């Protein structure tokens with residue numbers, strides 16, 4: 051019997067009003083891990099009402115007190131890191147080494163956001179008038195709707211929920227239906243750390259039935275979303291009509307540039323980690339290698355050797371180096387893209403098929419895949435695949451490499467392997483992505499730097515880092531006139 055989980059609304063655990071449920075499956079073997087409420091608009095309305103009711107007193111709770119809860123959450127996550135990592139591996143597949151990192155990112159974020167409780171800096175500035183004080187402060191926006199993806203089922207929700215909470219907002223959180231258990235654990239940790247009832251509410255379910263009503267609900271002031279471009283664009287459109295603030299974190303088509311003077315061994319290791327880590331299912335995953343023609347054949351040889359050597363299997367097995375793709379639909383999508391690439395003229399140098407031998411047949415596994423002869427305009431070089439597939443594009447020089455990198459609808463992360471410091475700085479300046487790495491792969495952003503991308507990756511917001519509060523606060527300007535007379539700005543002083 052699968053364990054039954056409930057929504058978390060106003061501090062109580064409740065089923066969906068409809069009584070409907072869905073099952074959470076392990077992508078490594080099809081095992082049923084849990085049964086969760088399949089929520090709809092009625093459940094979202096309950097959660098939004100609870101969040102609204104909790105808002106007035108949470109807003110007025112001193113920020114350092116709000117932060118204390120986050121410090122305690124950070125400690126509790128650290129104590130439970132291994133169990134949390136195992137739960138994440140079971141429900142979404144990536145290997146334990148990486149789910150430990152996912153949980154660690156949540157710990158880092160807890161301490162980072164908690165630190166804001168004693169900062170939350172405003173700005174003071176002189177008034178243009180005598181005997182008058184001027185300053186601006188951050189204030190919470192209200193109720194925040196959080197909708198997240200399954201690939202970082204712990205870290206990414208913390209990037210949104212912790213800053214929203216420390217700033218004084220209350221939250222309704224809809225985790226991905228592919229990773230609901232981690233949403234449950236996060237809520238439990240916050241509850242145990244002393245978060246008052248209603249400040250965080252969780253509704254489980256699908257984007258269509260629970261996510262859309264959350265976006266449309268009038269009590270939800272901000273939507274913070276991580277997921278696909280199609281859904282993010284629909285949320286932005288809906289949010290614009292309703293006058294909501296929408297912060298979007300969407301796809302990537304991230305590239306590693308490899309120049310002719312690069313350390314090719316290091317570059318190949320970084321390509322393999324960035325392309326096949328998390329089974330290629332990171333929004334920061336490397337899906338293109340843009341390589342100088344003099345280094346191309348050698349790079350292909352090295353990356354193909356690494357791809358063929360990767361041990362595929364259940365992420366709970368310490369010997370496994372790459373886990374499954376999250377579900378069958380995604381597996382089919384990945385395979386379809388490889389077919390499209392081959393149809394467009396790319397050569398499959400490694401992988402190119404699901405992995406089905408022995409116990410792998412029970413899960414949704416795909417072989418690490420390397421495509422060569424890819425041209426910038428091909429669909430496999432333009433569209434996000436979100437699987438363990440990397441394409442090689444050959445270029446003549448740095449300028450062409452940068453041009454090719456920037457020629458996609460996305461701009462999340464990019465990287466360059468190069469020895470020459472002048473070329474490194476040119477790349478840092480001209481690569482049009484929100485994150486640029488030098489002599490490092492495209493994944494592994496740290497929580498205390500802004501995270502996000504240009505062009506189709508987002509809508510201008512950056513998560514975490516010193517920008518973490520921007521999506522979740524309004525600026526309020528305050529003027530205090532202590533002259534005892536009416537002073538007319540722009541008139542009396544000119």
Ligand code: UN1
Nearest residue numbers: 202332333334493494495
């Ligand atoms: C994501 O894939 O949605 O930079 C987030 C990284 C991780 C976060 C990835 N720290 O790869």
